[in-house]
Amino acid sequence: MNGAFVSTRGGGHVIFNGGRFGRAVMKLSFRKSSLFLLLALGVLGLQTARAFASEQASATPPATPPTVQTSPVPAPAAVSQDDADAIILDRQLVMQQLDKDTKALGEIVAGIQPPDKMADHAKAIAKGAKEAAEAFKQNVPGGGAKAEVWSSWDDFSKRMQGFVTASDAMAKASETGNVVAVSELMIPALPCKQCHDVYRIKKP
Numbered sequence: 001m002n003g004a005f006v007s008t009r010g011g012g013h014v015i016f017n018g019g020r021f022g023r024a025v026m027k028l029s030f031r032k033s034s035l036f037l038l039l040a041l042g043v044l045g046l047q048t049a050r051a052f053a054s055e056q057a058s059a060t061p062p063a064t065p066p067t068v069q070t071s072p073v074p075a076p077a078a079v080s081q082d083d084a085d086a087i088i089l090d091r092q093l094v095m096q097q098l099d100k101d102t103k104a105l106g107e108i109v110a111g112i113q114p115p116d117k118m119a120d121h122a123k124a125i126a127k128g129a130k131e132a133a134e135a136f137k138q139n140v141p142g143g144g145a146k147a148e149v150w151s152s153w154d155d156f157s158k159r160m161q162g163f164v165t166a167s168d169a170m171a172k173a174s175e176t177g178n179v180v181a182v183s184e185l186m187i188p189a190l191p192c193k194q195c196h197d198v199y200r201i202k203k204p
Contacts, residue, residue, distance in 0.1 A: 073153040074139040088143035091135040098128040102190055109183040122174035122182060125189070126167040133160040149199050159195050162188075 079087070105121040107113040136156070141147045149156050170189040173181045 074137050074150060076139045076150075079140070084140045084142065087135075087138050087140045088145075091132070091145070092143050094128055094131045094135055098125060098132065098192075101125045101128065102192065105182075105186070109179060109186065115177065115179050118177070118179065118182060119171075119174040122167075122171045126164075126171035129160075129164045129167040133157075133164050136160065144201050144203075146199050146201055152199075156195075156199060159191065163191055163195075166191075 101121045101124040104113070105118065105125065108115050108118045108121070136145070136149060139150045141150070166185065166189040170182060170185040173185055
């Protein structure tokens with residue numbers, strides 16, 4: 001049919017005469033078809049990209065977590081009873097001095113005592129922390145220390161290392177004479193109770 005456009009929408013046949021109207025209908029139909037084609041290609045491309053990403057993720061092995069270096073578990077010390085008693089006594093003296101310096105520092109932070117000795121006590125605590133960490137490397141139970149100190153050495157040694165690091169930071173802060181700064185560092189620097197609750201035999 002010359003100069004006419006036929007539409008079969010709805011199952012029937014509607015004939016439009018040619019001319020501008022017919023060309024406009026054909027152009028609109030072509031634009032709709034082009035838009036649908038572009039949308040279809042876009043959806044297909046998105047699905048392909050997702051499938052590729054999923055394959056890549058499944059093919060990539062999971063990352064291995066970094067290995068944490070821990071100190072080896074000390075073997076039971078092969079020492080005489082006298083030597084064992086001396087090791088335990090030295091350890092107790094270190095802990096007793098730590099207790100004294102901790103109380104003195106607490107009184108300074110609380111305003112009970114003047115801060116002129118604050119740095120001395122804070123540095124003494126940092127020194128005592130290092131000495132305590134070293135003293136427990138000798139596997140000699142007794143003197144209030146549970147056998148779990150060494151059977152759970154990984155946890156205990158991490159606690160002691162944290163004690164050393166935090167108390168050292170507090171000692172450096174004390175050099176400024178800033179009581180507030182020291183007070184803010186006291187809790188992480190003095191984890192005594194948390195450790196004692198697990199690893200020290202309770203007093204009757």
